[in-house]
Amino acid sequence: MPQDLSFYLIPDIHYYEPSLGTTGRAFEDHVKSETNCCESSAAIFEAVVDKILSDKTTRLILLPGDLAHDGEYESHLSLIRQLHRLRAAGKKVCVISSKHDYNDSPCSYNGDRRVPVKGTKKSEIVDLYRDYGYGEAIAFDEVTLSYVVEPQRGYRVLMINCDGEFDLPGLFTEHLILWIRAQVEKAKKDGAYVFAVTHFPILPVFECCEFVPESHVRSWRSIARILADIGIELVFSGQMHIQSVNKFVSPAGNTLYDICTSSPCGFPGKFRKVTLRGGKSAEIKSIPVPDFDFDRSGLSVSDYFEERFRASVFHRIRSFLELERDGLNAYQNFSLRALDKMTCGRLCATVAYHADDSIKDLKVRDLVADLLVAVFAGDPPYSPETAVYQDVRGFLGRIPLIKRAVNRRLSKDTGETIDLEKLVLASISGSKALPDNNLVIKLK
Numbered sequence: 001m002p003q004d005l006s007f008y009l010i011p012d013i014h015y016y017e018p019s020l021g022t023t024g025r026a027f028e029d030h031v032k033s034e035t036n037c038c039e040s041s042a043a044i045f046e047a048v049v050d051k052i053l054s055d056k057t058t059r060l061i062l063l064p065g066d067l068a069h070d071g072e073y074e075s076h077l078s079l080i081r082q083l084h085r086l087r088a089a090g091k092k093v094c095v096i097s098s099k100h101d102y103n104d105s106p107c108s109y110n111g112d113r114r115v116p117v118k119g120t121k122k123s124e125i126v127d128l129y130r131d132y133g134y135g136e137a138i139a140f141d142e143v144t145l146s147y148v149v150e151p152q153r154g155y156r157v158l159m160i161n162c163d164g165e166f167d168l169p170g171l172f173t174e175h176l177i178l179w180i181r182a183q184v185e186k187a188k189k190d191g192a193y194v195f196a197v198t199h200f201p202i203l204p205v206f207e208c209c210e211f212v213p214e215s216h217v218r219s220w221r222s223i224a225r226i227l228a229d230i231g232i233e234l235v236f237s238g239q240m241h242i243q244s245v246n247k248f249v250s251p252a253g254n255t256l257y258d259i260c261t262s263s264p265c266g267f268p269g270k271f272r273k274v275t276l277r278g279g280k281s282a283e284i285k286s287i288p289v290p291d292f293d294f295d296r297s298g299l300s301v302s303d304y305f306e307e308r309f310r311a312s313v314f315h316r317i318r319s320f321l322e323l324e325r326d327g328l329n330a331y332q333n334f335s336l337r338a339l340d341k342m343t344c345g346r347l348c349a350t351v352a353y354h355a356d357d358s359i360k361d362l363k364v365r366d367l368v369a370d371l372l373v374a375v376f377a378g379d380p381p382y383s384p385e386t387a388v389y390q391d392v393r394g395f396l397g398r399i400p401l402i403k404r405a406v407n408r409r410l411s412k413d414t415g416e417t418i419d420l421e422k423l424v425l426a427s428i429s430g431s432k433a434l435p436d437n438n439l440v441i442k443l444k
């Protein structure tokens with residue numbers, strides 16, 4: 001039995017070099033829809049590195065992609081300077097890349113202007129991060145840039161890169177699957193416990209994501225089945241900036257757990273420490289981002305993240321309503337504008353449903369933000385007994401025609417039978433069996 005292995009997981013750092021500009025109208029417009037705190041990501045990551053450096057016993061740090069904000073070369077160089085601090089202290093850092101690391105839209109911001117800056121090519125990633133995983137790989141796939149490391153005797157980590165072979169993010173090609181199979185077989189032959197790291201979650205992170213493209217790998221059911229049946233029990237993922245742990249059991253009875261972790265640079269601002277106890281259990285702990293050196297206008301770290309998250313939700317709702325206004329008549333236009341300010345009580349009254357006193361004066365958009373905050377933080381509190389759950393169900397129960405139309409449209413788009421009400425209620429209640437933040441998983 002191998003000795004215990006501990007490691008940190010920090011997906012979606014989205015590091016942005018601050019000298020590229022963090023003020024002015026162009027920058028403010030750019031970050032309006034962002035949940036990540038681009039302007040403070042450098043200060044945040046520095047504080048996270050300090051925190052990890054204070055842990056003298058944990059050596060391994062895994063970074064599952066979206067390392068840079070929008071692929072700026074300068075952001076990569078600046079991030080690597082922070083990673084060097086970890087390496088200099090004897091830590092081993094392993095990265096994979098994802099969509100925001102290259103071929104993105106790298107810009108600096110100067111007043112009203114967005115100015116293109118040097119970006120990064122995918123072919124440059126391996127050289128840039130040679131000291132951070134690729135250089136120590138015991139197996140490397142040149143097609144996908146996936147690789148295997150052995151951080152400690154008895155453990156192999158599959159760093160699976162599925163960020164866009166054929167320009168299709170989240171695609172596990174036949175080639176990649178064959179490569180993974182070969183690596184797992186070799187690890188087993190060598191008596192090593194093997195687990196995987198990917199950017200894209202294998203499993204939908206909550207029920208409503210089941211049919212959202214790029215919120216999980218393509219053909220997720222068959223990929224989950226393949227991984228579970230070749231003997232991978234644990235996958236650590238990112239991409240969705242959410243705290244979520246999910247479980248899949250293949251028809252052959254093999255179990256796969258997907259542990260998706262949020263970004264340290266945006267709500268809920270967590271990273272994880274995992275300890276594998278002799279390959280028999282996985283202890284998973286979520287760690288809040290520590291205090292960092294940035295003017296947050298008096299807000300605590302968690303309030304700062306949450307305020308940004310809510311502002312981004314409101315901005316997206318407003319943009320959606322603006323978009324939907326095209327081609328509407330004056331009355332419909334007025335109704336959509338009103339929806340932005342409407343309370344839950346008034347919206348429910350339009351379908352002759354009485355909202356609970358505890359939420360009737362809450363604006364609909366605030367309730368939407370509350371629900372998203374709860375889901376993204378993990379372990380959402382809206383069980384079927386709560387007023388919020390009852391009222392969401394009550395409201396959806398009064399709009400059968402709209403529901404049928406939406407279900408038909410989603411079913412047509414996805415080729416599956418969709419019941420939106422069921423998906424929404426399952427998502428807000430966190431009805432799945434596993435905790436999202438702190439848990440112990442028993443392994444085979």
Ligand SMILES: [Fe+2]
Binds near residue numbers: 014100239241
């Ligand atoms: Fe990301």
